Amino acid sequence: MEYRVEILGxxxxxxxxxxxxxxxxxxxxxxxxxxxxxxxPNSNQLWVILQRGEPNEAGVRRKSWLAxxx
Numbered sequence: 001m002e003y004r005v006e007i008l009g010x011x012x013x014x015x016x017x018x019x020x021x022x023x024x025x026x027x028x029x030x031x032x033x034x035x036x037x038x039x040x041p042n043s044n045q046l047w048v049i050l051q052r053g054e055p056n057e058a059g060v061r062r063k064s065w066l067a068x069x070x
Contacts, residue, residue, distance in 0.1 A: 004032060004050040007040070014044040023048060 006023060024034060032042035033049040040047055 002052055002053045004052075006048040006050065008048060009044045011043050011045075015046045016051045020046070020048070035064065 004027075006027070008019055008023065027050055031052045033052060035049040035051040038047045038049070039045065
């Protein structure tokens with residue numbers, strides 16, 4: 001599975017519905033689908049978490065991303 005984060009809006013204004021719609025339509029053409037929407041605390045930013053690809057096969061464990069941060 002592959003993930004991508006897009007941020008809409010800014011500190012002074014929230015994103016408009018047509019901006020979200022345009023983003024979702026554009027990324028859908030690239031094979032992405034909506035994973036989750038989240039507002040960034042204390043701002044008007046909308047975080048759009050996108051995903052594409054197949055989930056990891058059962059029983060196959062990938063290296064933790066936390067290992068890279070140690």
